Amino acid sequence: MDWFNSGKSFKYRAVAYYRHSAQDRQENSVEIQQDQVRQFARDHDIEIIREFIDRGKSGLSTEGRDGFNEMIHDYVERGQEAFEIVLVLDVSRWGRFQDTDLSAYYKGHCAMHGKQVVYTSLGFGEQDNLMFSLRLDIERFQAANYSRELSTKVFKGCAKIAEQGFRAGGMPPYGFHRLLLDEQRKPVQVLERGQRKSIQNQRVTLTPGDPDEIAVIERIFKEFVKWESTPKQIAFSLNKQRIPSPGGCQWSPSSVMAVLRNELYAGTMVYNKTTQRLKSPSHKNPMDEWIRTENAFPAIVEHKLFDRAQEILFEAEEERRVKxxxxxxxxxxxxxxxxxxxxxxxxxxxxxxxxxxxxxxxxxxxxxxxxxxLFEEVIDSRRAEVTQTIKQLVHETEEYGDFIVLRNYVSVRIQPVIPFPLGYEEEWTFMPEVRPEIDITLGVPLSNGGKYDVLGYLFFPRIMAGGRRIRVSANTADRIELHAYSLKQAMEDLIGLEVTA
Known part of the structure; x- marks a missing residue:
């Protein structure tokens, strides 16, 4: 930077970082930050060898902050030039990380590479000073909290605008234009892509847009309600005529459904259907949290037609839910x-x-x-019978939910299975337990033909068979017994003690 290249020697060498987001006040502009940081450098005999700048970038994360990332990767980690200090105006310019540990992490990351981060508004400070450390933590919290408070204020403002029936932001949906209204709520102009209102008290609403798009929307509703076409059939007919979808691609059943469900086409302003704040993942909100204002602007679809479409969709959804x-x-x-x-x-x-x-x-x-x-009642009954028999054989047996513990020694899950018919044969499929609290799955193959007798008992230790399906097939009960034990003998072998006769 030519402004400080005076040829004199300095006590320290440093890089400087400046950040200004679109929401920041004027006093946080990059130029003002530079003036204050450069003055601090002159006062403390520091040479700034490189400045890194992020304009219009949020401090909630490092994503998209090219200046910050270049400084960390090329200068702090790789040591592209020799220096000792990273100068930043204050903690909020370093970042408004919602997890304040991240702010400390990047500062510590610099320290690990021998670079000290200095917030010029706080000065050098003593790193082992309790009051300085507490103040730093408070500054980090305040930097994060500012974004949270701002987010809440913005949401409340947008919610109020939506309650009044105006557009709170975003691009217009398919078939609509954005219409700018003046302070008396009289039309000013249709806003083109990228245009925004210039006066705070102005408002934006929706108005019917491209006639071709309006015709497509009306066609979708008429075909769905009056012709009883399915969304799949409607999408096929639109694609056949090479009519582009809202995204410019082909229509799909889901894109047709999105049109049919969109209350905007009935003139109802809807806000807060989803939430995404402070770089958090977007999630859908329950319907009782939506902000809805009916008759907010001219409808594209008649209310009667729209309401009938919703009834058909509801009936179909109920039928699908039952099915x-x-x-x-x-x-x-x-x-x-x-x-x-x-x-x-x-x-x-x-x-x-x-x-x-x-x-x-x-x-x-x-x-x-x-x-x-299909045989839940039979399976539950046989499980209860086997459990009762085990309790009679092994008195020290405790039930814990869906498994039992024998003499505080081994846990067992009882799994009766009905044979699956495979032509002239039958097959029993067991799923040994994988839960760590269950040691052994006791497989109980049952007969079919309406009797559901117990044919034997199979033991599947978790550490040997857990998570694998085990199939056993046989033509007769005699063959299945070759792989099983009587329950009394099995209990004796399992716990290593004689059981009650």
Whole structure:
């Protein structure tokens, strides 16, 4: 920097960092920061060898702060030039990190590389001085809290504007233009992309925009309500005519649904559907937190037509909710089992009213897992019977939720399984437990044919079998017994002690 190259020798060499965001007041401008930091450098015999600047950048994180990141990577870490100090006007210019430990982290990171961060508003200070450290922590909290308070104020202001029926910000949706209103709420002009209001008391509302886009919106509602077309069919017809979607791409069922659900097309201003503040992830808000103002601007779609579309969507959603509920899915699967005496993926796929095999797998793990749920009452009954028998054999048995502990020595989860029909054979599929509090899964294969007798007992230690599906198949009960024990003998072998006869 030519301004300080006087040829004299200095006591210290430093780099300086300046940051100014769009929300900062004028007194925090880069030029004012430079004046104060340079004066501090002159007063303390410091030569500034390089200045790094981030204009219009938020201090909530280091993302997008090219000046800060260059300073850290090239000068602090890699030592591109020799220096001892990093000069910053104050803690807020360093960053308004919501986690104040991050502010301390970057300062400590510089210290690890032999560079001292000096906030010129605080001076050098004594690093081991309690009061200086406390003041630094307070400054970090205040820097972070300023952003939180500003965010709250901005939200309240936007919410008030939305309650009055005006646009709080953002680009206009498909089919609309932004209309600027003066202080008397009279139209001034349609705002083009990138244009903003210039007077604080002016307001922005929505007005019907491109006639071609309006025609597409009206067509979507009419086809959906009057012609009873599905969103998929509507998207297909629009794409067939090469009509671009709001994003300029092809229409999809989801983009058609977005139009059908958008209350703006009925003239209702909606705000606060989602929340995203201070670099946090965006999330959807519950409907009772939405800010809605009806008849805020001219509607594109008649209220009667829009309301009927919402009724159809609600009815379809209810039908879908019932169809994909666990109870309904199991009822449908039970009908297939009762009709064919078995359950196979091909049978499920062939039935028109069934949901897909993949949906069963997503809900129940596998189609076999869904099949087991058809016999929940039987499985729960057999589990209770086995548990009671074990309690009679091993008196020191305690129940803990869905497993038992024998003599404070070993924990056991009892897993009765109904055989899955596979042509002329049957298969039992066990899922040994992976939870660390359960040592052994006790597999209990049951017979079918309406009796559901216990055929034997299989032990699956967690450390050997946990997390793997184990399939056992047999033509007769005799073969299954070759892999099992009587319950009394199994308990004796398991706990290493004689059990009660």
């Amino acid at each position: 994909y509920s666990a109870e309904d899915m199991l009822d449908r699967l039970r009908r297939v089992y009762e009709q064919y005496g078995t359950v196979r993926a091909s049978l499920v796929a062939a039935e028109k009213e069934m949901v897909s095999v993949a949906t069963y797998a997503k809900r129940f793990g596998t189609i076999g897992g869904a099949y087991q749920h």
